[in-house]
Amino acid sequence: MDSRGDEETSGPSGNEADMASVMGFSGFGKKARTFDLDAIFEQTRRTAIERSQKAIEEREMEDVRKQCAEASVSSKTSGPSGRSKAVPSASSRTQESASSSDSEEDSEEEQIGPPLPPQMARGGTAGKQESDGDEELVGPLPPGSRKQEEDSSDEEAADEEDDTPVKRIPDTHEITLQHGNKTVSALGLDPSGARLVTGGYDYDVKFWDFAGMDAALQAFRSLQPCECHQIKSLQYSITGDVLLVVAGNAQAKVLDRDGFQVMECVKGDQYIVDMAKTKGHTAMLNSGCWHPKTKEEFMTCSNDGTVRTWDVNNEKNHKSVFKPRSQQGKKVVPTCCTYSRDGKLVAAGCQDGTIQIWDRNLSVHTKFHCRQAHAPGTDTSCLAFSYDGTQLASRGGDDTLKTWDIRNFRKPLNVATELATVFPMVDCCFSPDDKLLVTGTSVKKGEGTGKLVFFDRVAFQKVYEIEVTSASVVRCLWHPKLNQIMVGTGNGLAKVYYDPVKSQRGAMLCVVKSKRKEKQAETLTQDYIITPHALPMFREARQRSTRKQLEKDRLDPMKSHKPEPPVSGPGRGGRVGMHGGTLSSFIVKNIALDKTDDSNPREAILRHAKEAATNPYWVAPAYSRTQPDPVFAEVESEDEEADKEPEWKKRKI
Template identity: 75%
Template sequence: MSQSHCDLPSSCSCLTPMPLSSQLIIVVSLFKGKKARTFDLEAMFEQTRRTAVERSRKTFEAQERPEEESTSKPKSLPSGSRVKAADSSSSDSEDSSDDELIGPPVPSQDDDMIGPPLPPGYKDSDEDEDDEDEEDDDNPVKSIPDSHEITLQHGSKTVSALGLDPSGARLVTGGYDYDVKFWDFAGMDASLQAFRSHQPCEYHQIKSLQYSITGDAILVVAGNSQAKVLDRDGFPVMECVKGDQYIVDMANTKGHTAMLNGGCWHPKIKDEFLTCSNDGTVRTWEVSNDKKHKSIFKPRSAQGKRVIPTCATYSRDGKLIAAGCQDGTIQIWDRNLSVHTKFHCKQAHVPSTDTSCITFSYGGTILATRGGDDTLKTWDIRNFKKPIHTTSNLPSYFPMTDCCFSPDDKLLITGTSVKKGEGSGKLLFFDLVDFKKVYEIPVTDASVVRCLWHPKLNQIMVGTGNGLAKVYYDPVQSQRGAKLCVVKTKRKARQAGTLTQDYIITPHALPMFREPRQRSTRKQLEKDRLDPMKSHKPEPPVAGPGRGGRVGTHGGTLSSFIVKNIALDKTDDSNPREAILRHAKDAEANPYWVAPAYSTTQPNAVFAEVDSEEDEPDNEPEWKKRKI
């Protein structure tokens, strides 16, 4: 800045530009003539740095002291005392500094803990809290969400299939009444009504329902031989083709030829699913190709004969396909090798009993089977010769009674069947460690057929034999699902609107309904005379055979003609020769038709007149005589 550009008064000395040096002098000049103040910024920065280093060193030493004391003592200090020690050390260090503290003051050691008094039995030590958490983790019964329940009325017959989409927003139920019903938890109110119901497979019982991994398709397996794929709203997407039932080798057919027993989606590939049937095959399909199956697996017995698979499923990683067969065996194939089995247990269940369910744990190494011999078994696929655990006396009267694992793989649940009037069906929970029954839920006075524990919602769905579908949940542990619909009030029915004012309409008040006034008879006759319809003369009765399309009174029809001319004719035409010769004299006297045509060529007719049979000559041999 130069003096020529300075606008300050003469008492102010203008600053001349100078190079940047180690000291920065800030000159503040006032108009009243006070002296300018100078600040040494580098000295200020150095002092601040030293103060921060000293404060950090003291804080670090204060934090090390409680740790050394806690390691020297057998029991750790309470959390409150540790906080106080840290606060006291920090307060000492802060008092030593000249700077003021920012924020509220730190409480001293003499003060008690801030807040309301602790409840009796409060454990303030970290070890006690850890022990309590470990006890909760070791007890899997506390994770069962059964404090609340809702009941969905599917129908009056057995609920034989349950399906819940991966997000847990919609539930589908199928039963022996051929119906498939759709339930939307977010759209339902307290009345708990399904928003759609239809029969996708006509008059066939529904055996299995399952959503795909993306939740946009539903696999429907019924009692027929063709599985169907529906979209999320229940409209058909694909139907498997039916095979040729007259071909012996099932590998040469394009589809199943007998009743289906089950099916499920691939856990990794969204467009692939499998089905098993009474034709002795397990087939995999693709949604994009409904003309032929993708691959086929044929279970075989020890003698190499065909065996019917009663249930089948994928492993959790989708690399294995397991099937429970009617001869009591469990056969597992590699998904890419369909000829020979990878694992084969020959005596898993009693032969000639239907293994109703086979499922893998979430870990993928444990396999659970629900047998028709009233047993529940777990297997380790790494040692597949004998089961890990077995429990019996679990009645099963349905070919689709299933079992499932809890989301944490600590419990295995299944349902029991009962006869009518002999008790209530129960949902049993078994611990996978020692396989003891740790919990049970009495569901209803009918059999428990289906059970499903959704890992995301943490809710249990149960299908029963009397047409009910129950949902068990816990308000604290469960998420969404049934919690969404129970809080909604029941919608009021819309009342039809009524007229606020009644209208009285007089009969024949409009001009179009008024009758004309009666005129005089003469004018009415003159008007009728001009009307061609009223002045038309009726036609007289037909006397002859009929004319103008009208049938006569007698002899006009074929039947009347026959009755008149033929049936009532008294002439006896039993001898046709006599009837013809009766006209011989007239034809000879007055030839008209035949005789003139043959007059020049026809010879004279010579007839042998024979009066009677007695005049016949007897000199003819017997073989020439006419036989009568």
């Protein structure tokens, strides 16, 4: 009885369970099923191992059967004809089977991997046929043969050619993008390599879409985000959705992929002495870049002597401030800045030739500091970390390119000289394989050719150079995914170098497209406005076909702006149809030009004087009563005039 009562109290009765299932809330009190993922993964791993072992054992058994069958066939054929074979006894059979089983077990224990083919197992003699002349090999080549050595040597030579870094430079083809007439001072390419952006001294920022361009190579958008300020730096974020614009003003801007503004940094108070107390920059910006790991953080440096980090979501204040200082503790202007590859270090090149590196989380004291990295008083134009993060390359205003070891920052590893620099933003960058270092050279106008110079990272010797154009090479960018090199020059050109074999996408997408032809008739089309509730007399006819509508608009003189034809006949509507249809031409033709050819116009006028005096008709009758008689002065001789002069006017002789 007790047990029955317990059962009744522990769970619902049958009627209640049926009612709960009918009402739809029978499963409300049940607990959710839980799964042990570790146990499931372990079971899956064990099943995979067992299946692979079983497949290997089956493959080995098939190989052993094939070998036994071939051995039996060879033993039958090798015996002499007509000779009987001795049948072994039971004891000998057992001994042989035992020895064979022992040998098979030993061979199975010693053998690793799949068994050798039967020909190789028998020493390779079955595939060799000897003849009186040359030997021919039917089976696989022995490892020491001459032909195999030649093939291997050719493959090694080809591999060595491919391994040389110079062979990997994509410079067989190029395209030229016309940005403008002034210097291209900024280049940016998104991480996917689909969109290129250029900025210059003409204040313009142009967007180029490789997938949307044709062979005309026209930018799809041009804007001036910072009004009348030269563009210093452009860079896409690590996600490629926003673009950092650094210009000659004190406020950096962030734009989206279509050029619309996302945020603008706040300007600081220029009357505050301590730059760490103000919220933003107070002087012209010099450079900027995105954080390589955090998509919302970027960094800028300015002439106010600070390097500031920002957050895209907070435009009212900076995140942190780094203040470069000279050896005497005075303020130094940073000209370029960058993050390390892991984003833990912040590096800045300064106007006094120093390179100062901070820990990103410790902004007071520098972690690495080189006082004489470049000549004092020169602007360091670029800093770039290698892909492995162990070396730093610096492009100085003293016409040098240097590499530094982060672990020993006192002396440079290598130095390259005689690299002319004119612009304060000349780039240097590492190749995608981290074996080459690239930079550009500057030239004066009409005095040479700007070059793109490639240095070997280890030996630091100039291994290759590309003559770009008859102007300075300012910016250079080597995209790792596209394997294409973008170059900005001093004469307003942006060039893209690529190789159809070694490169992919990018410029190769637009050079194969033909130029689109512009349709002249498109200017006549008008938008069709739908007015469903308009009266029939005001309702527009529905547009049936674009072609018919264009033909109809062409016949309409108002929509097609058809010029008025010349007037034929006497004229109409206030227009005179004589000689060009203007009033002046009519007057010249009918009134001003007299067809009589008088050689002397005075005589032609005076021939009517006698008739006018005797028979006045036009002027004289109107004034006959009121016109006084004309009185003319008498003409006197010179002697009489001299006598009438007063005494004081006479000349004394």
